[in-house]
Amino acid sequence: MFNILDILGTVAFAVSGTLAAIEKKLDFFGVLTIALVTSIGGGTLRDLLIGNTPVSWLQNLNSFYIIMGSSIFAIIFRARLSIFRTSLFLFDTIGIGLFTLVGLEKGVNINLHPLICISLGTVTACFGGVLRDILCNEIPVIFRKEIYATACIAGGFVFFGLRYLNLPEDIIYLATAASIITIRILAVLKKWSFPPIEMK
Amino acid sequence: MFNILDILGTVAFAVSGTLAAIEKKLDFFGVLTIALVTSIGGGTLRDLLIGNTPVSWLQNLNSFYIIMGSSIFAIIFRARLSIFRTSLFLFDTIGIGLFTLVGLEKGVNINLHPLICISLGTVTACFGGVLRDILCNEIPVIFRKEIYATACIAGGFVFFGLRYLNLPEDIIYLATAASIITIRILAVLKKWSFPPIEMK
Amino acid sequence: MFNILDILGTVAFAVSGTLAAIEKKLDFFGVLTIALVTSIGGGTLRDLLIGNTPVSWLQNLNSFYIIMGSSIFAIIFRARLSIFRTSLFLFDTIGIGLFTLVGLEKGVNINLHPLICISLGTVTACFGGVLRDILCNEIPVIFRKEIYATACIAGGFVFFGLRYLNLPEDIIYLATAASIITIRILAVLKKWSFPPIEMK
Numbered sequence: 001m002f003n004i005l006d007i008l009g010t011v012a013f014a015v016s017g018t019l020a021a022i023e024k025k026l027d028f029f030g031v032l033t034i035a036l037v038t039s040i041g042g043g044t045l046r047d048l049l050i051g052n053t054p055v056s057w058l059q060n061l062n063s064f065y066i067i068m069g070s071s072i073f074a075i076i077f078r079a080r081l082s083i084f085r086t087s088l089f090l091f092d093t094i095g096i097g098l099f100t101l102v103g104l105e106k107g108v109n110i111n112l113h114p115l116i117c118i119s120l121g122t123v124t125a126c127f128g129g130v131l132r133d134i135l136c137n138e139i140p141v142i143f144r145k146e147i148y149a150t151a152c153i154a155g156g157f158v159f160f161g162l163r164y165l166n167l168p169e170d171i172i173y174l175a176t177a178a179s180i181i182t183i184r185i186l187a188v189l190k191k192w193s194f195p196p197i198e199m200k
Numbered sequence: 201m202f203n204i205l206d207i208l209g210t211v212a213f214a215v216s217g218t219l220a221a222i223e224k225k226l227d228f229f230g231v232l233t234i235a236l237v238t239s240i241g242g243g244t245l246r247d248l249l250i251g252n253t254p255v256s257w258l259q260n261l262n263s264f265y266i267i268m269g270s271s272i273f274a275i276i277f278r279a280r281l282s283i284f285r286t287s288l289f290l291f292d293t294i295g296i297g298l299f300t301l302v303g304l305e306k307g308v309n310i311n312l313h314p315l316i317c318i319s320l321g322t323v324t325a326c327f328g329g330v331l332r333d334i335l336c337n338e339i340p341v342i343f344r345k346e347i348y349a350t351a352c353i354a355g356g357f358v359f360f361g362l363r364y365l366n367l368p369e370d371i372i373y374l375a376t377a378a379s380i381i382t383i384r385i386l387a388v389l390k391k392w393s394f395p396p397i398e399m400k
Numbered sequence: 401m402f403n404i405l406d407i408l409g410t411v412a413f414a415v416s417g418t419l420a421a422i423e424k425k426l427d428f429f430g431v432l433t434i435a436l437v438t439s440i441g442g443g444t445l446r447d448l449l450i451g452n453t454p455v456s457w458l459q460n461l462n463s464f465y466i467i468m469g470s471s472i473f474a475i476i477f478r479a480r481l482s483i484f485r486t487s488l489f490l491f492d493t494i495g496i497g498l499f500t501l502v503g504l505e506k507g508v509n510i511n512l513h514p515l516i517c518i519s520l521g522t523v524t525a526c527f528g529g530v531l532r533d534i535l536c537n538e539i540p541v542i543f544r545k546e547i548y549a550t551a552c553i554a555g556g557f558v559f560f561g562l563r564y565l566n567l568p569e570d571i572i573y574l575a576t577a578a579s580i581i582t583i584r585i586l587a588v589l590k591k592w593s594f595p596p597i598e599m600k
Contacts (some may be wrong), residue, residue, distance in 0.1 A: 196226060
């Protein structure tokens with residue numbers, strides 16, 4: 001089960017990075033670099049923090065090939081993808097849903113406290129997109145108005161809530177990813193946001 | 201002794217991050233995120249560099265609770281804190297004084313050379329604030345005009361000077377933190393700075 | 401052989417960082433900090449990724465002394481260096497040629513796949529300069545128009561191609577560094593670049 005999540009998340013972020021880099025008119029190598037960094041950034045930071053080194057993309061070439069393939073695919077079909085103005089948003093959203101799960105699972109596997117697992121899942125999900133935005137000179141997505149990291153945090157609570165109820169693993173995974181993706185999409189569609197904290 | 205320094209430094213940086221984020225009109229989760237990153241950024245980089253993984257905030261929840269508590273406290277009392285225009289500055293200054301010490305001690309514990317310990321202390325103290333400023337889109341504090349990292353470096357020399365004299369540990373710690381805080385405050389009050397290196 | 405490459409690369413990047421920081425009118429400590437970060441940034445990220453901790457500059461003071469010495473030398477002779485408007489460019493180019501080799505060798509030593517070694521060499525070579533440019537508030541050099549990371553990648557293929565032919569090590573090293581430096585210089589002189597990927 002687990003590898004599939006990781007692969008799908010990697011594909012989703014590679015496509016989102018590719019689209020963001022094309023928008024910035026980068027050349028072929030620039031686009032591949034941003035696709036790579038977006039896809040492996042979150043997992044690399046997570047691996048460094050938990051001491052899982054050499055980090056996973058150094059240990060086998062699968063994610064490398066998947067990212068190159070997805071990025072080249074997205075470059076070829078970029079015109080078609082851009083028909084949906086929301087493709088970048090959709091791929092990024094699927095990416096955070098899946099990568100939050102990957103991070104949660106890695107934390108659970110080494111017996112970290114649930115709150116720490118949720119932090120780790122959120123870091124795994126959000127850091128690649130933050131790097132993508134910094135390198136593309138955009139305001140990082142977690143600091144824009146709508147709900148973003150909060151969706152990952154909420155998904156983390158769903159995950160541990162359902163685990164507490166002893167539901168089967170497949171259902172927990174599905175429900176967690178679905179809740180993150182749903183919250184994020186609704187937040188953007190309905191313009192949900194928290195008010196800023198004002199200096200009274 | 202040591203835990204107390206770490207806790208106080210964590211509180212000081214959490215408050216400084218909270219105040220900086222409120223000034224940028226971030227929402228509740230944005231403010232907590234900046235408080236977290238400011239507080240744990242320096243120690244996380246230090247732990248990664250010396251190979252102390254999983255990094256400390258993954259291993260127990262204390263710093264997590266302390267940061268959340270300090271940040272919520274600072275949010276509630278933000279009006280009162282802002283009476284002192286200098287609160288952000290003061291909390292940041294206390295933070296670098298204490299975290300330089302924490303970094304020096306970690307370096308000494310694994311028998312690093314004094315000059316390397318001083319670098320490690322300076323990194324521990326300054327990196328959280330640098331991340332805070334980058335995320336808040338400010339010029340990082342270490343590159344502003346006044347003396348900043350230099351205060352930490354000077355404190356490191358005080359620390360090893362007094363150790364060489366075999367003074368009691370409490371006095372060494374107190375004198376080191378006091379010298380960093382004093383130099384930093386005087387630098388800002390008296391507008392101390394080094395001249396830029398001119399291209400002749 | 402190996403230490404010499406590392407030392408020369410360290411000197412080259414220290415000088416490039418010093419010149420970049422002087423241009424930004426930083427003070428003495430700011431210039432030394434940028435020189436340090438530029439020189440050790442790439443190797444530090446590489447060491448973290450492969451789990452080689454404490455990272456190498458914590459383990460002995462040589463690179464520390466070399467960087468300080470090179471930086472102070474560059475400060476003293478800055479007027480003379482600036483006669484060649486291209487000094488910053490030249491030192492940076494020598495730096496990436498040598499550090500790509502260092503990264504390739506480290507990857508080969510721990511039996512990583514050639515494509516991963518090439519990624520590691522490219523990261524080692526480029527990351528210090530990226531940090532230098534971010535800290536100096538410039539567009540990172542890898543995202544400017546001319547070929548940069550691509551030169552390191554090409555050098556990686558030269559390296560493994562010649563290894564496959566079983567040539568003596570000295571010749572492989574020389575040819576690899578020479579090819580990277582030549583490609584980079586020609587790219588700038590002849591204004592070689594890849595076209596951006598257009599949104600059709």
